[in-house]
Amino acid sequence: MEIRPDEVQVQLMDFCKKHFVHYHDLQLELSDHLWSAIETEQAQNPKLSWDQALQTVYGRFGIFGFAHIVRAKESAMENAAAKAKRKLFWEYFTLPKITLTACLWLSLFTLGYWAAPEQRSLPILLLSLVVLAWAWWTQYQQEKKFKGQKLPLLLTASRYTGIPAVGMVLQLVVQSRFFAAWTNLAQPFHLGPYALYCSLLVLCFVAVKAQDQFSENLYHKAKQSYPLAFA
Amino acid sequence: MNKSSLYKGCLESIVLRLLKEQGRMYGYQITQEVKHLTAGELKITEGALYPLLHKLEEQGLLQTSTEKVENRIRKYYALTPAGKKESSKALVELKQFVQQLENIFKLQTAWK
Numbered sequence: 001m002e003i004r005p006d007e008v009q010v011q012l013m014d015f016c017k018k019h020f021v022h023y024h025d026l027q028l029e030l031s032d033h034l035w036s037a038i039e040t041e042q043a044q045n046p047k048l049s050w051d052q053a054l055q056t057v058y059g060r061f062g063i064f065g066f067a068h069i070v071r072a073k074e075s076a077m078e079n080a081a082a083k084a085k086r087k088l089f090w091e092y093f094t095l096p097k098i099t100l101t102a103c104l105w106l107s108l109f110t111l112g113y114w115a116a117p118e119q120r121s122l123p124i125l126l127l128s129l130v131v132l133a134w135a136w137w138t139q140y141q142q143e144k145k146f147k148g149q150k151l152p153l154l155l156t157a158s159r160y161t162g163i164p165a166v167g168m169v170l171q172l173v174v175q176s177r178f179f180a181a182w183t184n185l186a187q188p189f190h191l192g193p194y195a196l197y198c199s200l201l202v203l204c205f206v207a208v209k210a211q212d213q214f215s216e217n218l219y220h221k222a223k224q225s226y227p228l229a230f231a
Numbered sequence: 232m233n234k235s236s237l238y239k240g241c242l243e244s245i246v247l248r249l250l251k252e253q254g255r256m257y258g259y260q261i262t263q264e265v266k267h268l269t270a271g272e273l274k275i276t277e278g279a280l281y282p283l284l285h286k287l288e289e290q291g292l293l294q295t296s297t298e299k300v301e302n303r304i305r306k307y308y309a310l311t312p313a314g315k316k317e318s319s320k321a322l323v324e325l326k327q328f329v330q331q332l333e334n335i336f337k338l339q340t341a342w343k
Contacts, residue, residue: 009303028297029258029306033277036259062278072282076289083289225297228304 008035015054021066024151024229026073030066034058073154081158081214088210101202108198117190124197131201135208142215149222151229156222159215169204242275242283244325247292247310247318255296255309258284284308292317 012031013024021027037057042048048056058065092101108127112120142159149156223230249264250256256264261284262275287293292314296307310318 006302028304029281032257032303032305033259035303036257040263060277062276064278068278069281069285073285076282076285080289083291225295 012054015058016066019058019065021070022152023070023073023154023157025153025155025226026066026070028226030069074157077154077158081218084217085210085214088213089206092206092209101206104205105198105202108201109195112194112198113191120194124194124201127201131205131208135204138208138212142212142219145219146215148230150231151226153222153226153229155225156218159218169200241325242279243287244318244321245273246280246283246287247314247321250293250308250310251315251318255307257305257307261308287314 009028009031012034013027015034016027016030021030034054034057037060038050038053041053041056042050062068091097108123111123115123146156146159245265245268246261249261249268253264258277258280262277262280265273265275284293288295288308291311293308294311294314296309298305298307
């Protein structure tokens with residue numbers, strides 16, 4: 001049976017899917033490779049049918065088929081995502097963004113500096129709740145955007161790494177301050193630990209901001225590179 | 232000795248060099264070009280090429296772009312500025328390695 005040229009890649013992508021490649025971006029790359037290799041095979045041996053050529057070409061991927069490539073790509077994408085997030089995070093500790101980070105820390109610290117030791121729990125508790133709510137909100141907004149993605153992409157699959165850690169730290173801050181305030185409202189909160197909590201909050205804020213920026217960049221890159229996945 | 236195993240250690244340098252010369256290439260094109268350049272001595276398997284390309288992309292040495300060519304969507308790989316630097320470095324290292332090998336074998340011939 002003759003396959004129409006515009007159907008070839010779709011069929012080869014289905015072939016990849018049947019061989020456990022579920023990501024659209026990797027399916028596209030592998031199907032192009034298969035197609036080019038089949039064309040070469042058939043040029044060398046015109047009697048070879050499409051299916052026979054496909055099986056010959058697939059055989060070159062070894063006994064594990066595409067599995068090794070999928071694993072290697074997943075690992076590469078996770079490392080790339082972690083590296084990109086780290087880069088965005090550290091940008092807040094180098095010029096010019098460090099001025100924003102320093103101002104934020106100083107504002108938080110000044111807020112508690114002038115307050116009595118017994119009243120310092122309150123701003124930390126409130127601000128932790130604000131950062132936590134903001135983290136959830138930005139995540140919700142990003143997910144709303146990614147809902148438009150109809151096909152799975154390896155490129156966007158690694159966007160969640162690191163989020164649970166930020167959430168856990170923020171929840172720990174909120175809980176520890178909440179229980180401190182609950183058990184003894186007048187419990188003194190010395191400047192040293194207060195400064196530490198301020199730093200922790202600023203770190204969480206920067207981590208959420210970096211994650212948000214990363215998701216935003218990733219969304220645009222994915223949409224631009226693989227428009228069919230968002231159709 | 233199988234010459235293919237000698238080439239395998241230089242695969243990364245070969246791919247970087249090819250991309251520097253050609254500007255941008257797609258996966259299958261790289262396998263064919265390497266086969267052609269080494270007169271069939273080195274046949275890069277797909278299982279070796281793609282993990283290498285993905286690793287180099289993750290390291291920021293390669294950048295990718297997709298384009299519709301002859302009814303198909305094709306992914307191209309090209310060197311980033313860091314990749315261009317790495318390519319030149321890899322060539323120098325490779326030349327030094329070849330020089331060292333030459334020295335080893337010259338020395339051994341002299342012993343004989």
